[in-house]
Amino acid sequence: MAIIPGILPPSLENWQLIEWAWRFFPLFTAVQWLTDWYPQGKTSSSSRLNIPGKWAWFTMEAPGFIILLYIMFTLPTKLGIAELPWGNWAMAGMFTIHYLYRAIAAPLFLNPSMSPIHLLVWFFALAWQFANAISLGGWLAGYGPITAYDWKGQLYLAEIGMIIWGWSLLGNIYHDDDLREIRRAAARRQKREAEKSGQPEEGVDKVYMLPKNGLFQFVLYAHYFCEWMEWAGFWMVGGWNCTPARSFLLNEIATMLPRALQGRRWYVEKFGADKVGNRKAVIPGLL
Numbered sequence: 001m002a003i004i005p006g007i008l009p010p011s012l013e014n015w016q017l018i019e020w021a022w023r024f025f026p027l028f029t030a031v032q033w034l035t036d037w038y039p040q041g042k043t044s045s046s047s048r049l050n051i052p053g054k055w056a057w058f059t060m061e062a063p064g065f066i067i068l069l070y071i072m073f074t075l076p077t078k079l080g081i082a083e084l085p086w087g088n089w090a091m092a093g094m095f096t097i098h099y100l101y102r103a104i105a106a107p108l109f110l111n112p113s114m115s116p117i118h119l120l121v122w123f124f125a126l127a128w129q130f131a132n133a134i135s136l137g138g139w140l141a142g143y144g145p146i147t148a149y150d151w152k153g154q155l156y157l158a159e160i161g162m163i164i165w166g167w168s169l170l171g172n173i174y175h176d177d178d179l180r181e182i183r184r185a186a187a188r189r190q191k192r193e194a195e196k197s198g199q200p201e202e203g204v205d206k207v208y209m210l211p212k213n214g215l216f217q218f219v220l221y222a223h224y225f226c227e228w229m230e231w232a233g234f235w236m237v238g239g240w241n242c243t244p245a246r247s248f249l250l251n252e253i254a255t256m257l258p259r260a261l262q263g264r265r266w267y268v269e270k271f272g273a274d275k276v277g278n279r280k281a282v283i284p285g286l287l
Helices: 012-022 025-033 053-079 086-110 119-143 148-197 222-238 243-271
Strands: none
Touching: 012 119, 012 243, 025 243, 053 086, 053 119, 086 119, 086 148, 086 222, 119 243, 148 222, 222 243
16 A cells, blocks of 8 residues: 555656656755754754754654665565565665664664754755655666566676675774764763762763774764765665666765865864864865
């Protein structure tokens, strides 16, 4: 049963329209180059429209993999496809694994705290997930390759892509945890001081330090770089002609690059240019 007729799961015509329009998303991110206002994370601000960070992140990120899996399990039957090939399910699995970590494990179980997220950021991030999941889900569930033969010439590139994806996911998790340790250490220190003084703990929502391990020695947003490499590997698995995977990668870069450059300016302002040093924003030695 369709949740939204013609959209979930998508008809061919609607999927083609969404997939085509999704390619032009970077045009809408141009506004990020014009302002440093970004009410999320380290640049969040007090607002009546804020949503608690952990639940905002969970509710805006989790719909992506849920929608993709829903399309994978419903669209093939509608199209009369008895069984999808291994490559389709491999890519769906890669996407799901990433978001099980990113949307559920990280915010709800691993992060010591998260700054509030403005309702506007939450809404656009949720819309982003809907568009991306429909674009990828339609391609994987019947509007892209539908037989093992369709993957025949893609095997070696897919294997390389899976390796890049896997190592990059581990790098993403490693650098995320390095950021978490900053707040875990601050929480431990506050707890010790509170026990000595009898005063309540201040909380670590706004505790920030310059990260320094792994690729953080060279860039301030190493976790962004690792995530881009993840989705570059994902694109390789689907093949260079997999336009939904290509759009996914390019749209992530278009969204996250101005955020990283803005973040570097924030680090320089907060800690000083001398402490930031020659570290770039997100691409080692380049940007």
